[in-house]
Each structure stands twice: as structure tokens, then as C-alpha cells.
Amino acid sequence: MDPLAFLAGAAAAAGVCAALPLYVRARRAERLADRLSEELAVERHAACHDPLTGLPNRRAFYQRGAALVGDPAVHPLVAVVLDVDGFKQINDMFGHSAGDEVLVTTARRLAEYAGSGLVARLGGDEFAGLLARRHDSPEEQADRLAEALAAPMPLGGQVVTVSVSVGLVPVEPDAHLADAVHRADAAMYRTKGTRRRPHLAGYTAFTQHQHVVHASLRLGKPRLPAEKESFPRPTTAT
Template identity: 55%
Template sequence: MPDPMTVASGVSAAGALVSAWQLRRRALRAEAEIQLLQAELAAERHAASHDPLTGLPNRRAFYRLAAALLTGAGGNPLIAVVLDLDDFKQVNDRYGHAAGDQVLISVAQRLAAFAGDNLVARLGGDEFAGLLVSPTVDRRWIEHASRRLCDALAAPIPLGSRTVQVTASVGLAPVHGPTQLAEALCRADAAMYQAKSVAAARPARQLVDTPHLAER
């Protein structure tokens, strides 16, 4: 006949194991719930600070991140960039808003590639901005950078069975100090509109639409 003390001891040990197992399950469940909440919070923060179409920082995030960059620039020259697509309405009117979205995504990717590790953002619509570290604020360098950026943005963009080519007006202006971002963006915006008015004075611009070679 089993010793009652031994049986009681076995039951107690088994109960302790079950309790430990249950506590472990609860701890794992709580840890998973915390991780899920943290992921949801991170996603909400990202959504609040980024453009949902292009994934770039939005207007509010751009000004916040730019302010942080300006205070920690370490004396490096910074250039404010503003760009706006020319006659972007033609894309939406001719191909639809889905095609227009694809053009905006392509422009965002090209701007980000041009800027490298520098800050770029979509301010809204077809307007983008950036803050670039530059080796100099020489006018020649700014003009050269403007041409390079315009050329990069003007490369053909695939849209299904066709490609389109759009152009952008670009304005660049040096930022002279941590508190001068707004003033620099205004000057870059003015330079961008000047470039747009010069382009508008030329012969009428048409959206370049080319079938893929496979269709020819």
C-alpha cells in the first residue's frame, strides 16, 4: 500500500509543475501581447509621420527632422530643396490616378536615391522637399545639382505597357543657420517657381508617351 505521505508529496510536486507551466504560458502570452502592442504603436507612429503612398516622411515629419539636422549639422553646409512636377495633371487626366500614383512613387524613389542618406519628404500632392549636406554653397555647385536632379527625374517611367516622361521644376537654396530653415525653403520655393515660369515660356510641353519595345 503506497505511503500517504509519498502520494501527497507526488501530488504536490505535480501541482507545482502544472502551476509553473501555467505561469510560463501566461508570461509568454503577456510578452506576445506586449510585442504586438509595441508593433502597433510603431506602425501608428510611422503612419502619422510618413506619406502612405511613397513612404517618405510627410510635411510635419520633414520640419521636425530638419530642425534636428540643423542643430546637429556640425558646421556642414546644408541646402534646402523644393521640387514640383510640371503639368502633373496631364498624367492623371490621360492615364488615371493609379498611373499618377505610380509616377509619384517613382519620383520619390529617384529623389531618395539622389539624396542618399539625406532627408527628403513628400510635402503633399506632387510637391517634394529635401535637406542636403553639400560640400559647398557655391552657386555653380547648386546649379549643377539642380540639373542632375532634373535629369534623374526626367528619365522614362514604366506605366504598364507604356513609359512616360515627366519633368520637374527644382529650386535649391543654402540654409544659413539653424533658425533659417523656413527662409531657405521660401527661397528654394521661389527658385522653383522661377524655373517653372521659364519652362512655361518655352514651346508647349507635352507628356512624352512611348510604347514598350515589345508592343512595336
């Protein structure tokens, strides 16, 4: 064997052995950097999104919304505030998991209705949005949105229709977002004030049924056989 070739091969092998630990450390560093980047992205997403519905949260809504209001290219806009009618009663009668389901369904329907618009969960059962203004009046647009969100949904072993109260006002390019949201919130409460009771088709009969059962338990009376129980048919409350 040529001594020079042997020495060259040995030197190359030694170089590879020396470089291998550096390569391993570099790969470890890359994997660590990727993991930290993913964790940072998750933390950033969590900081500006609602964990239950996945919608932007209050902080993100005001940050992104202010930029939208200040951009003349996206106008005309309307500000929307809405909440779920009778949400406390839903939690009381069906349980908090059912209440969460109502919020998730409402959020999904609101996002679908908004399309490219901005929608968010402000907290509790309250949602907000910045949507494209349509040709009809704000009242008519609010009614259409309420109808879109009020489609029947399964809840507590039955199908019910959970209504929402919507407030909607036009937003001018030089408006302050907080002022627009405040006006939409006031409009929403005016709408809610015109309702005699929450619109919960299928829910009214269920609550009356529960009240009868609870009263029987308090008085120590046995529950009536199913064939003798008589409860109102589910009706659409207005």
C-alpha cells in the same frame, strides 16, 4: 512505495498544476504586449510617413529637418523643393493610378539621389529635401537633380519622360528651416516660369492623338483606321 516520496511527488505535481495557469496567463500577456507594441510602431510610422511613397511627410520633414539645420556637423546643406511638371495633365490623360506611379517613381529616385540626406513628400506632387551641398553652384546642382529624376518611365502603355522643376538654395547653420524651404520654393517657381510647357517626351503625341479621337466622338464621326491615322512622332518638349 515510500510514503514520504509519494507525498513529495504529489506535492510537486500539485505545484506544477498550480503554476501552469499562471504560466499560460503570463505567455498570453507577453503576446498581447508584443502585439500592442507592433501596432504602436505601425501607428507611429503612419503618423510621420506618406502612405503612398513611404517618404517622411511634411510634419516629419520639419521635425527632423530642424534638427539637421541646427547641427553644425552636417553642414554645408542645401534645401530643395520640387514638383512634377504637368501633373494634372498626367492624371487627366493617363488616370490617377498612373499619376500615383509617377509620384512613387519620383520619390524613389529622389531618395536614391539624396543618399543619407533627408527627403519628404510635402503633399500632392510636391517634394522637399535637405541635401549635402556640392562644390558646384546651386543652379548646377539643381539641374543635375532634375536630370536624375527625369529618366524615362513606363506610363499608359508607353515610355515617357516626366520632368520636374527644382528649386535649390544654400542653408546656413543658423537658418530657420521654414525660411529656407520658402526660398527654395520661390526658386522652383522661377525655374518653372522659364519653361514654355512641361517636358514630357512621348506624352505630347499621345495627348494630340487623344484630342483627335475625342473630337471625332463629339462630332459623331467614326475613328479613322489605324493605317490612316497620322500623329506627330514623340518629341522632347523644352
